[in-house]
Amino acid sequence: MGKVKTGLDLLTKDFKLQNKFKGNVALLCHNASIDSTYTHSAAKFKQLFGARFIKIFGPQHGFSTSSQDNMIETNHFIHPYFKIPVYSLYSETRIPTNEMLENIDHLFVDLQDIGSRMYTYIYTLTLLLEKCINKDIEVIVLDRPNPINGVAIEGNILEPEFKSFIGRHPLPVRHGMTIGEVALMHQKFWTKEKTNLKVIKMANWERTMFFEDTKLPWVAPSPNIARVESTNTFPTTVLFEGTNLSEGRGTTQPLEIVGAPEIEPHSFYENYLSKKIEKSKLKGFIIRPITFIPTFDKSINKVCGGFQIHITNKVLFKPWRVGQLLLRELYHHLENSFKWKMPPFEYNYTQLPIDIINGSKKLRHWVEKNESIEILDSFENLTNYKLQLNEIKIY
Template sequence: MYFYSEPLLFLGIDRLMKRVLNALLFSFLLSLLCSTLNAASFRYGLDVLDDDACAFLEGSRVGLITNKAGISSAGESNYRLFLRHGVDLRFLMAPEHGFNVDVAAGATVRDSRTSGSLKVYSLYGSSKKPDRNLLNTIDILIFDLQDIGTRCYTYISTMFYAMEAAEDAGIRFMVLDRPNPIAPVPADGFQLDPDCRSFVGIVPVPFIHAMTVGELALWMKKHFFSSLRLDVIRMKGYDRHLFADELHGFRFISPSPNIGSVETALVYPATVFLEATNISEGRGTDQPFRQFGAVFIDSGALKRALDDFRLPGVRFTAVSFRPSASKYKGLACSGVRLDVTDRMVFEPFRTGVALLVALHTLYPGLLDLESHGEFFDKLAGTPLLRRMLLTGCSLEEILAASRLQVHEFEEANPQRFIYP
C-alpha cells in the first residue's frame, strides 16, 4: 500500500515536499486502519473463554461474581454461556445493586435466584466477603463485573474481598477482563490514605486509576495476595486509547442504576464528591451525575463562576429540576448541567475540584463539608482535599498536590498495564 503516485492535490509542489506529505498521509491512514481493525476485532474476556468452549473450566466446580451487565459481545449472559458449554456452575454472587442492577445505592442486597433457579448469593448484605463454606464447594471463583474507572466504585472493593477470600480458601481466582470505559483519561486525583480506607475506596490507587479490572487484579495480587492463584482472561483487540463505546462489539449495560452510559461514567468522577455534601448530584432525575443543584443555589451565578475556570472539554448550562428520590425529593432545585464537548481534553478530576471550589466560594458553610467530612474523605480517599477546600486553597494548588501523588504512583508502578 503506497500513496506516492503524483496525486493532483500536490501538483506544483516540490518533489521532496510531495514525498513528505505522502509519507505523512500514509502514516495517518495506516494508523487509522490499525485503530479500525482493533476496534472491529474487539472481544471481551468472556468472549475469549467462549471461543475455546470454556475448555479452561473443564472439570472444575465454578462460582461466578457478576450482574446483568456481564454479557458477551453477542449479548448472551455469562452464566447462560457457561451452562451452554457444560460448565459445572454451582452458584452466582452479586455485588452492590444486586444481580438485576435494580437495588438503590447503599441498600442491602438479598440472596435471590436467576430465572433458571440458579442461586445468587449477596456480597452486599450482612457480609461483603464470599463465605468460606461456599468457597469450599468450588475449585475456581470467577469475577466478571463492569467497572467504571473511578476508585470510589464498590465493584473494585468486591473484587479485593473476593481475591482475599479465594487466597484464604486455596482456590483459583479468575478475572474475565472488560474495558475501562474511560480508559483514555489518565490517572488523576489523590491516592488512598490508609486512614480513609473503606468499601468505597479500598486500594491505594489514584482516584481515577486508568486500569481495567484485569490490570487491577494483577496489581492487587502483586501488592496484597502473592500466593493467590490468579488467571486473567485478557480481551482481544482492546485499545486503551479508545473510550469503550468506540470499540466495535462493546455493549453498554448499566452496571448500576445511575450509570446509564459511558458519558455518565466520564462525568461521575467530577460530580461524585457531591454525594457527601448538601448538593444533589442528580439522583432521582433523568440526568444523575450529569447535573447537580440545591434549593439554595442561584444557577446563573454558579454557571458564571464555573465558566470563569475555562475548563477544557466541558460546557455548563443553568438548569432546574425536581428530584423524585434522594436529596431534596419533590423540591425544586436550581443548578448546572455538565455537557462534555470534547472527551479527549475533558479532565473529570479538575472539573470536580472546580465545582467544589466554586460552590464553597459561593455558599460557604452550606456544603456541610465538616459534618459530612468522614464520608467526603472516604470518597476522596484523603482528608487533604477537604482541608484544602476549607482553608481556601485555589484549584491549581489542589491539583498540584494531587499530581505529586499520581506521579509517585506511576513511578512506583511502571508495569501496571497489560494492554498497549
C-alpha cells in the same frame, strides 16, 4: 482494528479454553455482564458448564443491579431460572464466607468497572482474592474495558487512614486500569499472600480507547450509570455524594448534574462560575445552567438549580479537577446552605463522607480555605503509582 472482544466473548468462543475448567464453576457478575450479543454471562455459563455451574455472586446493587445508593443491601436467594444460589456480597457481609465458597473449583469474575477509585466492584474483587488465599479455588477474571481509557490517570492517591469500601488501596481517583489489571496489581503490590489467579485478556482493546471506541454494547453496571457518558463525569459528580447537594439521583441524568434548591443557576454562572472556569484554564467541557426535580434521594420533589456537565473533548477533560472546582465554588456561594454530609457512609461510622470519597482530608480543607486551583497539582503524587502500573500492564 476490529471490535473489542471481552474476556467473556473469548471464553464463549474458545472450546479449548473452556475445556481447561473441569470442576465446579461459580460466577461473580451483575447487570452489565453481557457478551457482544447482549447475552448475560450467567446464561452463557448455563450453556457452557451445565450442572457444574453451581453458584452466582452479586456485588453492590445486586446481581440484577437494581438496588440504589450506598449501604442499601441485597439478599441471598435461589434464582428462579438458573435454580442455583445467588449470594450477595453487599449484604451482612462484603466478603464471601467459607460456606459460600464450598465446592467451587473455578470462580469467574465478570464485572464492568468504570475506571474510578470510588466504585466498589474492584474492592469486591480484591476481597474475594484475599478470601481465596490458601483455598483450592482458581479465580478467573474475564477482562473488560476501562470505559474512560487506560492512559489518563488523575487525582490524589488514597491515604491509608481513609480506607473504606469505596477506597481500599493506594489508587488515584482515575486509575487507568482494566479490572483484570486491578487483580494483577493487587497480587503484586497489595497483598503478601497470593491467590491462584488467571486473567482472560480482551482482544483488540487499546489503552487509548474510551468505551465508545470499543464498539461494544453498553448496559448499566449500576443503577445510576445507565449512560456511558456518565462514566466520564462520575469522577466529577461523585464528590457531591459527600454533601447535601444533589448529584442527580432521582433524575434521568444522575451523576452528570449537580444542584440544590438554593441555587439560581443562570445568574451564578454568568456573574461568577463562568469566570472561575475561564481562569482555571480547564478545557474539554461546558457547564450548562439547568433546573431539575429529583424524584428520590436528596431534595426529593424540590426544584433544584444547578449545572449539567457536557463533555466536548474527552481527552482534554479533567473530571477530578472540574469536580473539585465546582465543589469549592458552590461551597462558598451557598455558605450556610452548604453542608458536608455526616456519617455513616459505606460502613464508615466516624469519618466525614467527603474525606472518605476524597481519600484525604486535605481536599476538604482546600475547598474550605478557598485555595487556588494550582494547589491541586501538589495533591497528585503519581510517580510511584505509574511505575507500578507499568509493571502489571497487560495491553
